[in-house]
Protein backbone atom coordinates (compact mmCIF):
# COMPACT_ATOMS: atom_id res chain seq x y z
CA UNK A 329 0.00 0.00 0.00
CA UNK A 330 1.20 3.53 -0.72
CA UNK A 331 2.22 5.38 2.39
CA UNK A 332 1.78 9.11 2.72
CA UNK A 333 5.15 10.79 2.65
CA UNK A 334 6.06 14.28 3.67
CA UNK A 335 8.00 16.38 1.12
CA UNK A 336 11.24 15.12 2.61
CA UNK A 337 10.18 11.50 2.06
CA UNK A 338 9.61 10.71 5.74
CA UNK A 339 6.56 8.56 6.40
CA UNK A 340 3.82 10.52 8.19
CA UNK A 341 2.74 8.80 11.39
CA UNK A 342 0.19 9.51 14.11
CA UNK A 343 1.43 12.06 16.68
CA UNK A 344 3.46 10.82 19.65
CA UNK A 345 1.32 9.39 22.42
CA UNK A 346 -1.81 8.78 20.33
CA UNK A 347 -2.81 5.59 18.51
CA UNK A 348 -5.02 4.16 15.82
CA UNK A 349 -7.39 1.50 17.04
CA UNK A 350 -7.79 -0.87 14.12
CA UNK A 351 -10.89 -2.93 13.18
CA UNK A 352 -9.63 -6.14 14.81
CA UNK A 353 -9.56 -4.28 18.14
CA UNK A 354 -12.51 -1.90 17.82
CA UNK A 355 -14.97 -4.76 18.32
CA UNK A 356 -13.83 -4.95 21.93
CA UNK A 357 -14.04 -1.19 22.37
CA UNK A 358 -17.61 -1.15 21.08
CA UNK A 359 -18.62 -4.01 23.36
CA UNK A 360 -17.04 -2.27 26.33
CA UNK A 361 -19.02 0.89 25.61
CA UNK A 362 -22.29 -1.05 25.19
CA UNK A 363 -21.74 -3.09 28.34
CA UNK A 364 -20.81 -0.01 30.36
CA UNK A 365 -23.83 1.85 29.09
CA UNK A 366 -26.14 -1.08 29.98
CA UNK A 367 -24.61 -1.34 33.47
CA UNK A 368 -25.18 2.38 34.14
CA UNK A 369 -28.70 2.49 32.70
CA UNK A 370 -29.66 -0.45 34.89
CA UNK A 371 -28.79 1.69 37.92
CA UNK A 372 -30.75 4.75 36.76
CA UNK A 373 -27.93 6.76 35.16
CA UNK A 374 -28.47 8.68 31.90
CA UNK A 375 -25.78 9.42 29.33
CA UNK A 376 -24.17 12.87 29.15
CA UNK A 377 -22.41 13.81 25.92
CA UNK A 378 -20.54 17.02 26.50
CA UNK A 379 -18.17 18.80 24.08
CA UNK A 380 -14.57 17.69 23.69
CA UNK A 381 -13.36 21.20 24.33
CA UNK A 382 -14.47 23.85 26.77
CA UNK A 383 -13.43 27.34 27.77
CA UNK A 384 -10.10 26.93 29.58
CA UNK A 385 -11.70 28.52 32.63
CA UNK A 386 -13.79 25.36 33.25
CA UNK A 387 -10.66 23.29 33.85
CA UNK A 388 -8.75 25.96 35.75
CA UNK A 389 -11.35 25.55 38.49
CA UNK A 390 -10.02 22.03 39.09
CA UNK A 391 -7.09 23.76 40.81
CA UNK A 392 -4.42 25.63 38.87
CA UNK A 393 -1.57 23.82 40.58
CA UNK A 394 -2.86 20.30 39.77
CA UNK A 395 -0.55 18.72 37.22
CA UNK A 396 -3.34 17.98 34.76
CA UNK A 397 -4.13 21.68 34.63
CA UNK A 398 -0.70 23.27 35.01
CA UNK A 399 1.37 20.99 32.79
CA UNK A 400 -0.78 18.66 30.73
CA UNK A 401 -3.53 20.72 29.18
CA UNK A 402 -3.93 20.98 25.40
CA UNK A 403 -5.05 24.60 25.38
CA UNK A 404 -5.34 26.96 22.42
CA UNK A 405 -6.72 30.31 21.35
CA UNK A 406 -9.63 29.99 18.90
CA UNK A 407 -10.12 32.34 15.94
CA UNK A 408 -11.96 34.83 18.16
CA UNK A 409 -9.08 34.87 20.62
CA UNK A 410 -10.93 32.86 23.28
CA UNK A 411 -8.82 30.56 25.41
CA UNK A 412 -10.04 26.95 24.99
CA UNK A 413 -8.78 23.53 26.10
CA UNK A 414 -9.37 19.94 25.03
CA UNK A 415 -10.94 18.20 28.00
CA UNK A 416 -8.40 16.37 30.19
CA UNK A 417 -11.17 14.71 32.22
CA UNK A 418 -14.94 14.83 32.46
CA UNK A 419 -15.93 15.84 35.96
CA UNK A 420 -15.40 19.56 35.34
CA UNK A 421 -17.45 19.43 32.12
CA UNK A 422 -20.20 17.50 33.90
CA UNK A 423 -20.27 20.10 36.69
CA UNK A 424 -20.38 22.90 34.09
CA UNK A 425 -23.29 21.17 32.31
CA UNK A 426 -25.04 20.62 35.65
CA UNK A 427 -24.92 24.33 36.43
CA UNK A 428 -25.94 25.33 32.91
CA UNK A 429 -29.02 23.07 32.68
CA UNK A 430 -30.25 23.00 36.33
CA UNK A 431 -31.54 19.41 36.19
CA UNK A 432 -33.74 17.78 38.83
CA UNK A 433 -31.71 16.37 41.74
CA UNK A 434 -30.11 13.95 42.12
CA UNK A 435 -28.57 14.18 38.65
CA UNK A 436 -27.13 10.76 37.82
CA UNK A 437 -25.10 10.70 34.62
CA UNK A 438 -22.61 8.45 32.87
CA UNK A 439 -20.22 9.23 30.04
CA UNK A 440 -17.77 7.58 27.69
CA UNK A 441 -15.21 9.24 25.46
CA UNK A 442 -11.71 10.50 24.72
CA UNK A 443 -9.70 12.73 27.05
CA UNK A 444 -6.50 14.61 26.24
CA UNK A 445 -3.42 15.14 28.39
CA UNK A 446 0.02 16.15 27.23
CA UNK A 447 1.85 13.59 29.38
CA UNK A 448 5.12 11.80 28.69
CA UNK A 449 3.89 8.81 26.67
CA UNK A 450 4.67 5.31 27.98
CA UNK A 451 2.89 1.97 28.22
CA UNK A 452 -0.60 2.64 29.56
CA UNK A 453 -0.13 6.40 29.44
CA UNK A 454 -1.26 8.16 26.28
CA UNK A 455 -1.99 11.70 25.16
CA UNK A 456 -5.44 10.71 23.96
CA UNK A 457 -7.13 8.03 26.04
CA UNK A 458 -10.71 7.07 26.79
CA UNK A 459 -12.58 7.21 30.03
CA UNK A 460 -15.90 5.71 31.05
CA UNK A 461 -17.36 7.22 34.18
CA UNK A 462 -20.32 8.29 36.25
CA UNK A 463 -21.15 11.34 38.36
CA UNK A 464 -24.01 12.07 40.75
CA UNK A 465 -24.77 15.65 41.75
CA UNK A 466 -26.96 16.88 44.55
CA UNK A 467 -26.79 14.22 47.29
CA UNK A 468 -24.42 13.81 50.19
CA UNK A 469 -25.07 10.33 51.51
CA UNK A 470 -22.27 7.91 52.33
CA UNK A 471 -24.34 5.08 50.86
CA UNK A 472 -24.35 6.94 47.54
CA UNK A 473 -20.54 6.87 47.65
CA UNK A 474 -20.92 3.11 48.16
CA UNK A 475 -23.36 2.76 45.22
CA UNK A 476 -20.86 4.54 42.98
CA UNK A 477 -17.89 2.45 44.14
CA UNK A 478 -19.96 -0.74 43.81
CA UNK A 479 -21.05 0.06 40.26
CA UNK A 480 -17.45 0.39 39.05
CA UNK A 481 -16.42 -2.71 40.98
CA UNK A 482 -19.29 -4.78 39.58
CA UNK A 483 -18.58 -3.57 36.04
CA UNK A 484 -14.85 -4.37 36.17
CA UNK A 485 -15.69 -7.80 37.58
CA UNK A 486 -18.22 -8.39 34.78
CA UNK A 487 -15.40 -8.05 32.23
CA UNK A 488 -13.81 -11.10 33.86
CA UNK A 489 -11.04 -9.23 35.73
CA UNK A 490 -10.06 -11.02 38.92
CA UNK A 491 -6.74 -9.51 39.96
CA UNK A 492 -8.33 -6.36 41.27
CA UNK A 493 -8.20 -4.52 44.55
CA UNK A 494 -10.23 -1.62 45.77
CA UNK A 495 -8.45 1.01 47.82
CA UNK A 496 -10.39 3.57 49.80
CA UNK A 497 -9.51 6.57 51.86
CA UNK A 498 -11.08 9.71 53.24
CA UNK A 499 -9.65 13.18 53.21
CA UNK A 500 -12.57 14.36 55.30
CA UNK A 501 -14.42 17.64 54.93
CA UNK A 502 -12.68 20.88 54.02
CA UNK A 503 -11.64 21.58 57.62
CA UNK A 504 -10.12 18.10 58.09
CA UNK A 505 -8.40 18.31 54.73
CA UNK A 506 -6.90 21.75 55.37
CA UNK A 507 -5.74 20.73 58.82
CA UNK A 508 -4.08 17.59 57.47
CA UNK A 509 -2.53 19.43 54.54
CA UNK A 510 -0.90 21.87 56.95
CA UNK A 511 0.54 19.09 59.14
CA UNK A 512 1.74 17.17 56.12
CA UNK A 513 3.38 20.33 54.75
CA UNK A 514 5.36 20.67 58.00
CA UNK A 515 6.42 17.04 57.92
CA UNK A 516 7.54 17.28 54.28
CA UNK A 517 9.48 20.48 54.98
CA UNK A 518 11.41 18.61 57.71
CA UNK A 519 12.36 15.82 55.31
CA UNK A 520 12.65 17.96 52.17
CA UNK A 521 16.28 16.94 51.60
CA UNK A 522 15.22 13.32 51.02
CA UNK A 523 12.58 14.18 48.43
CA UNK A 524 13.04 14.35 44.66
CA UNK A 525 13.41 17.87 43.28
CA UNK A 526 9.96 17.72 41.67
CA UNK A 527 8.31 16.69 44.95
CA UNK A 528 10.14 19.40 46.86
CA UNK A 529 8.51 21.90 44.51
CA UNK A 530 5.09 20.21 44.80
CA UNK A 531 5.35 20.21 48.60
CA UNK A 532 5.56 24.01 48.55
CA UNK A 533 2.29 24.47 46.65
CA UNK A 534 0.25 21.37 47.48
CA UNK A 535 1.65 18.92 50.06
CA UNK A 536 -1.15 16.39 49.46
CA UNK A 537 -0.01 15.88 45.90
CA UNK A 538 3.38 14.60 47.07
CA UNK A 539 1.58 11.46 48.31
CA UNK A 540 0.65 10.80 44.68
CA UNK A 541 4.30 10.63 43.57
CA UNK A 542 5.41 7.34 42.02
CA UNK A 543 9.12 8.30 42.12
CA UNK A 544 11.27 5.77 44.01
CA UNK A 545 13.20 8.51 45.78
CA UNK A 546 10.03 9.81 47.48
CA UNK A 547 8.69 6.50 48.76
CA UNK A 548 10.44 6.40 52.17
CA UNK A 549 9.24 9.91 53.05
CA UNK A 550 5.71 9.08 51.89
CA UNK A 551 5.68 5.87 53.95
CA UNK A 552 6.51 7.84 57.11
CA UNK A 553 3.96 10.62 56.50
CA UNK A 554 1.17 11.20 59.03
CA UNK A 555 -2.15 9.53 58.14
CA UNK A 556 -5.00 11.75 56.99
CA UNK A 557 -7.43 9.47 58.84
CA UNK A 558 -6.01 10.80 62.13
CA UNK A 559 -7.17 14.29 61.17
CA UNK A 560 -10.83 13.58 60.37
CA UNK A 561 -13.40 15.76 62.13
CA UNK A 562 -16.14 13.79 63.93
CA UNK A 563 -18.76 14.02 61.15
CA UNK A 564 -16.14 13.22 58.49
CA UNK A 565 -15.07 10.14 60.42
CA UNK A 566 -18.73 9.06 60.65
CA UNK A 567 -19.12 9.49 56.87
CA UNK A 568 -16.09 7.30 56.22
CA UNK A 569 -17.23 4.67 58.70
CA UNK A 570 -20.60 4.47 56.94
CA UNK A 571 -18.84 4.01 53.58
CA UNK A 572 -16.76 1.14 54.98
CA UNK A 573 -19.87 -0.43 56.54
CA UNK A 574 -21.73 -0.13 53.24
CA UNK A 575 -18.92 -1.89 51.38
CA UNK A 576 -18.97 -4.67 53.96
CA UNK A 577 -22.76 -4.96 53.60
CA UNK A 578 -22.25 -5.55 49.86
CA UNK A 579 -19.33 -7.89 50.54
CA UNK A 580 -16.98 -5.81 48.46
CA UNK A 581 -13.43 -6.36 49.68
CA UNK A 582 -11.41 -3.17 50.20
CA UNK A 583 -8.16 -1.91 51.63
CA UNK A 584 -7.91 1.38 53.47
CA UNK A 585 -4.98 3.29 52.01
CA UNK A 586 -4.36 6.53 53.94
CA UNK A 587 -1.83 7.61 51.27
CA UNK A 588 -4.46 7.60 48.53
CA UNK A 589 -5.06 11.14 47.35
CA UNK A 590 -6.43 11.58 43.89
CA UNK A 591 -4.66 13.79 41.34
CA UNK A 592 -7.28 16.52 41.37
CA UNK A 593 -7.75 18.97 44.19
CA UNK A 594 -11.49 19.03 44.64
CA UNK A 595 -11.99 15.73 46.47
CA UNK A 596 -13.34 15.76 50.01
CA UNK A 597 -14.43 12.73 52.04
CA UNK A 598 -14.23 9.45 50.14
CA UNK A 599 -11.45 8.81 47.61
CA UNK A 600 -11.03 5.40 45.96
CA UNK A 601 -9.10 3.62 43.29
CA UNK A 602 -9.46 0.30 41.45
CA UNK A 603 -6.01 -1.22 41.17
CA UNK A 604 -4.93 -4.15 38.99
CA UNK A 605 -2.32 -6.59 40.26
CA UNK A 606 -1.85 -7.73 36.69
CA UNK A 607 -0.08 -4.47 35.71
CA UNK A 608 3.13 -2.72 36.74
CA UNK A 609 2.72 -0.17 39.50
CA UNK A 610 3.21 2.95 37.35
CA UNK A 611 0.10 2.05 35.35
CA UNK A 612 -1.89 -0.18 37.67
CA UNK A 613 -4.72 2.25 38.46
CA UNK A 614 -7.63 1.20 36.26
CA UNK A 615 -9.77 4.03 37.53
CA UNK A 616 -10.70 6.01 40.54
CA UNK A 617 -12.93 8.65 41.92
CA UNK A 618 -14.40 10.15 44.99
CA UNK A 619 -16.70 12.57 46.65
CA UNK A 620 -16.30 16.28 45.99
CA UNK A 621 -17.96 19.21 47.69
CA UNK A 622 -16.47 22.36 46.26
CA UNK A 623 -16.38 21.90 42.50
CA UNK A 624 -19.87 23.07 41.51
CA UNK A 625 -19.47 26.16 43.65
CA UNK A 626 -16.00 26.83 42.22
CA UNK A 627 -17.61 26.84 38.76
CA UNK A 628 -20.13 29.46 39.83
CA UNK A 629 -23.02 27.21 40.96
CA UNK A 630 -24.61 26.62 44.35
CA UNK A 631 -22.69 24.50 46.87
CA UNK A 632 -23.86 21.14 45.57
CA UNK A 633 -21.97 17.93 46.43
CA UNK A 634 -20.96 15.32 43.88
CA UNK A 635 -19.47 11.86 43.69
CA UNK A 636 -18.17 9.86 40.74
CA UNK A 637 -15.46 7.80 39.15
CA UNK A 638 -13.56 7.61 35.88
CA UNK A 639 -12.28 4.33 34.49
CA UNK A 640 -9.35 4.35 32.06
CA UNK A 641 -10.50 2.19 29.16
CA UNK A 642 -7.04 1.80 27.55
CA UNK A 643 -5.59 0.63 30.86
CA UNK A 644 -8.46 -1.77 31.47
CA UNK A 645 -7.70 -3.45 28.14
CA UNK A 646 -4.05 -3.83 29.17
CA UNK A 647 -5.23 -5.56 32.34
CA UNK A 648 -7.67 -7.72 30.31
CA UNK A 649 -4.81 -8.77 28.00
CA UNK A 650 -2.65 -9.58 30.97
CA UNK A 651 -5.42 -11.69 32.55
CA UNK A 652 -6.55 -13.00 29.14
CA UNK A 653 -10.17 -11.96 29.57
CA UNK A 654 -12.69 -9.87 27.61
CA UNK A 655 -11.36 -10.84 24.24
CA UNK A 656 -13.86 -9.80 21.62
CA UNK A 657 -13.32 -10.20 17.92
CA UNK A 658 -14.82 -8.50 14.91
CA UNK A 659 -17.77 -10.64 13.84
CA UNK A 660 -17.42 -11.94 10.29
CA UNK A 661 -20.16 -11.54 7.68
CA UNK A 662 -22.58 -14.47 7.32
CA UNK A 663 -22.59 -14.73 3.53
CA UNK A 664 -19.94 -14.20 0.84
CA UNK A 665 -21.13 -13.64 -2.72
CA UNK A 666 -18.91 -15.05 -5.49
CA UNK A 667 -19.81 -13.65 -8.91
CA UNK A 668 -17.87 -14.92 -11.91
CA UNK A 669 -20.08 -13.32 -14.53
CA UNK A 670 -18.75 -9.76 -14.29
CA UNK A 671 -19.63 -8.48 -10.81
CA UNK A 672 -23.05 -6.95 -11.53
CA UNK A 673 -24.92 -9.92 -10.03
CA UNK A 674 -22.95 -9.56 -6.79
CA UNK A 675 -23.78 -5.85 -6.77
CA UNK A 676 -27.54 -6.43 -6.74
CA UNK A 677 -27.48 -9.58 -4.62
CA UNK A 678 -25.42 -8.05 -1.77
CA UNK A 679 -27.74 -5.03 -1.80
CA UNK A 680 -30.82 -7.29 -1.64
CA UNK A 681 -29.39 -9.35 1.23
CA UNK A 682 -28.32 -6.31 3.26
CA UNK A 683 -31.77 -4.76 2.85
CA UNK A 684 -33.18 -8.03 4.22
CA UNK A 685 -30.87 -7.78 7.25
CA UNK A 686 -28.38 -10.47 6.20
CA UNK A 687 -24.72 -9.51 6.53
CA UNK A 688 -22.64 -10.19 3.44
CA UNK A 689 -19.56 -9.22 1.50
CA UNK A 690 -18.10 -9.91 -1.94
CA UNK A 691 -14.90 -9.84 -3.98
CA UNK A 692 -13.96 -7.20 -6.57
CA UNK A 693 -12.20 -6.78 -9.92
CA UNK A 694 -13.71 -9.88 -11.61
CA UNK A 695 -11.25 -12.29 -10.02
CA UNK A 696 -11.22 -16.00 -10.96
CA UNK A 697 -13.49 -18.49 -9.15
CA UNK A 698 -10.48 -19.92 -7.31
CA UNK A 699 -9.28 -16.48 -6.16
CA UNK A 700 -12.76 -15.46 -5.01
CA UNK A 701 -13.28 -18.72 -3.08
CA UNK A 702 -10.01 -18.10 -1.28
CA UNK A 703 -11.21 -14.62 -0.23
CA UNK A 704 -14.57 -16.13 0.80
CA UNK A 705 -12.79 -18.66 3.04
CA UNK A 706 -10.65 -15.94 4.59
CA UNK A 707 -13.72 -13.76 5.28
CA UNK A 708 -15.00 -16.19 7.93
CA UNK A 709 -18.48 -16.28 6.29
CA UNK A 710 -20.60 -19.37 6.89
CA UNK A 711 -21.93 -19.71 3.33
CA UNK A 712 -20.87 -18.68 -0.15
CA UNK A 713 -23.40 -17.85 -2.84
CA UNK A 714 -21.89 -18.59 -6.22
CA UNK A 715 -23.16 -17.20 -9.52
CA UNK A 716 -21.52 -18.54 -12.67
CA UNK A 717 -22.91 -18.55 -16.23
CA UNK A 718 -24.94 -21.78 -15.64
CA UNK A 719 -26.55 -20.36 -12.49
CA UNK A 720 -27.22 -17.07 -14.26
CA UNK A 721 -28.91 -18.86 -17.18
CA UNK A 722 -31.05 -20.98 -14.82
CA UNK A 723 -31.87 -18.00 -12.60
CA UNK A 724 -30.49 -19.75 -9.50
CA UNK A 725 -27.56 -19.25 -7.12
CA UNK A 726 -25.39 -22.06 -5.77
CA UNK A 727 -25.22 -22.20 -1.98
CA UNK A 728 -22.02 -23.68 -0.57
CA UNK A 729 -21.31 -24.39 3.09
CA UNK A 730 -17.85 -22.92 3.64
CA UNK A 731 -17.09 -24.78 6.84
CA UNK A 732 -17.81 -28.29 5.65
CA UNK A 733 -16.38 -29.67 2.41
CA UNK A 734 -18.78 -32.63 2.62
CA UNK A 735 -22.14 -30.85 2.34
CA UNK A 736 -23.06 -30.85 -1.37
CA UNK A 737 -23.59 -27.55 -3.10
CA UNK A 738 -27.26 -26.70 -3.63
CA UNK A 739 -29.03 -24.57 -6.24
CA UNK A 740 -31.61 -22.14 -4.92
CA UNK A 741 -34.01 -20.20 -7.15
CA UNK A 742 -33.01 -16.56 -7.24
CA UNK A 743 -36.37 -15.28 -5.95
CA UNK A 744 -36.31 -17.64 -2.94
CA UNK A 745 -32.81 -16.81 -1.80
CA UNK A 746 -33.64 -14.46 1.09
CA UNK A 747 -36.11 -16.89 2.67
CA UNK A 748 -33.81 -19.85 2.15
CA UNK A 749 -30.87 -18.05 3.75
CA UNK A 750 -32.94 -16.88 6.70
CA UNK A 751 -34.04 -20.49 7.33
CA UNK A 752 -30.49 -21.74 7.02
CA UNK A 753 -29.08 -19.07 9.37
CA UNK A 754 -31.86 -19.62 11.92
CA UNK A 755 -31.03 -23.34 11.90
CA UNK A 756 -27.40 -22.45 12.60
CA UNK A 757 -28.42 -20.47 15.70
CA UNK A 758 -30.73 -23.20 17.05
CA UNK A 759 -28.01 -25.84 16.57
Ligand code: AMP
Pocket residue numbers: 417445447452453454455456457458459590591613614615616617638639640641642643644
Ligand atom coordinates in the same frame (compact mmCIF):
# COMPACT_ATOMS: atom_id res chain seq x y z
P1 AMP B 1 -7.81 10.46 36.59
O1 AMP B 1 -8.83 11.26 35.86
O2 AMP B 1 -6.42 11.02 36.51
O3 AMP B 1 -8.23 10.08 37.97
O4 AMP B 1 -7.70 9.09 35.81
C1 AMP B 1 -8.67 8.07 35.90
C2 AMP B 1 -8.15 6.87 35.15
O5 AMP B 1 -7.92 7.23 33.77
C3 AMP B 1 -6.78 6.39 35.64
O6 AMP B 1 -6.94 5.49 36.70
C4 AMP B 1 -6.25 5.69 34.41
O7 AMP B 1 -6.78 4.38 34.29
C5 AMP B 1 -6.80 6.52 33.27
N1 AMP B 1 -5.79 7.48 32.77
C6 AMP B 1 -5.43 8.68 33.29
N2 AMP B 1 -4.50 9.28 32.53
C7 AMP B 1 -4.23 8.43 31.49
C8 AMP B 1 -3.37 8.47 30.36
N3 AMP B 1 -2.58 9.50 30.10
N4 AMP B 1 -3.39 7.41 29.51
C9 AMP B 1 -4.20 6.34 29.73
N5 AMP B 1 -5.05 6.26 30.76
C10 AMP B 1 -5.08 7.28 31.64
